[in-house]
Amino acid sequence: MPERLLSVLERAARWLAERGIGNARREAEWIFADTLGLSRLELYTRFDMPLDGEELARLRARVQRRGRREPLAYILGWQPFAGLQLMVTPAVLVPRPETEELVARALGELPRTARRALDVGTGSGAIALALKRARPELAVVATEISAEALAVARANGARLALDIDWRCCDLATAVAEPCDLVVANLPYIADDERALCDPELAYEPELALFPGGDGLGPIRRLLADAQRLLAPDGVLWLEHGFRQGAAVAAEAAAHGLRALPHRDAAGTWRYAEVRRA
Numbered sequence: 059m060p061e062r063l064l065s066v067l068e069r070a071a072r073w074l075a076e077r078g079i080g081n082a083r084r085e086a087e088w089i090f091a092d093t094l095g096l097s098r099l100e101l102y103t104r105f106d107m108p109l110d111g112e113e114l115a116r117l118r119a120r121v122q123r124r125g126r127r128e129p130l131a132y133i134l135g136w137q138p139f140a141g142l143q144l145m146v147t148p149a150v151l152v153p154r155p156e157t158e159e160l161v162a163r164a165l166g167e168l169p170r171t172a173r174r175a176l177d178v179g180t181g182s183g184a185i186a187l188a189l190k191r192a193r194p195e196l197a198v199v200a201t202e203i204s205a206e207a208l209a210v211a212r213a214n215g216a217r218l219a220l221d222i223d224w225r226c227c228d229l230a231t232a233v234a235e236p237c238d239l240v241v242a243n244l245p246y247i248a249d250d251e252r253a254l255c256d257p258e259l260a261y262e263p264e265l266a267l268f269p270g271g272d273g274l275g276p277i278r279r280l281l282a283d284a285q286r287l288l289a290p291d292g293v294l295w296l297e298h299g300f301r302q303g304a305a306v307a308a309e310a311a312a313h314g315l316r317a318l319p320h321r322d323a324a325g326t327w328r329y330a331e332v333r334r335a
């Protein structure tokens with residue numbers, strides 16, 4: 059008797075759930091659809107489909123990777139972000155829903171007169187590409203310190219035909235032009251929060267997550283440079299850790315800036331909207 063899709067799928071979902079995967083059934087469906095070259099909708103119409111030995115081996119290998127808590131996005135090689143399909147590799151952070159929200163907030167407040175935007179620490183290019191897609195008239199610059207990450211961002215830009223000025227540098231040191239909008243999701247996890255992190259983070263670049271100490275080093279350095287970077291009515295949107303809002307506001311004030319705090323969809327103080335005081 060050949061193995062049929064639905065029973066193998068159900069077994070895989072149970073196995074993933076036993077290993078602590080939250081949305082085990084949905085993630086199993088993504089793995090099955092992607093591996094078999096189907097959409098998730100097509101998967102639902104082919105539950106009776108027999109699977110051959112080669113298909114079973116490919117499915118088993120990918121399900122086992124997820125069972126070892128490798129992020130689903132690295133297994134599939136892509137991650138949706140703000141309506142874009144982004145290629146991701148272990149050289150870049152998997153873009154998160156809370157960063158989609160950061161982009162939506164920044165775009166919601168952005169005047170029609172804005173001309174130049176900057177994404178600092180672009181990783182896969184997520185923020186820069188989402189800004190450009192939403193507002194094609196913006197000249198978008200994106201910086202990144204990791205050349206490997208920047209290569210992924212560039213490839214995403216080329217595939218999506220979105221024209222970004224990519225620059226490999228420390229924070230915004232290679233940016234001289236004043237910006238109407240600066241958005242940054244820099245690494246911010248404090249060393250004493252490592253133990254609280256999901257096992258998936260062990261697969262993501264250290265450089266993207268853990269800047270050392272209290273986690274605020276890169277954000278502090280960017281705030282110290284903000285007066286130079288921002289156009290007269292410019293705004294800087296920062297994503298930060300759940301305990302860092304007060305420190306970000308104090309640091310902003312020390313540089314003649316005012317930080318307005320915002321919560322994310324889960325109710326956590328997650329963003330700062332920073333302008334000249």
Ligand SMILES: C[S@@+](CC[C@H](N)C(=O)[O-])C[C@H]1O[C@@H](n2cnc3c(N)ncnc32)[C@H](O)[C@@H]1O
Pocket residue numbers: 150151152153154157178179180181182183184185201202203204207227228229230243244245246265266267276
């Ligand atoms: C938290 S990840 C965010 C990536 C992307 N912006 C996103 O939201 O998915 C932080 C990114 O900043 C980059 N980075 C870390 N330190 C940096 C620095 N000093 N200058 C520029 N980029 C930096 C990391 O390599 C990583 O790609």
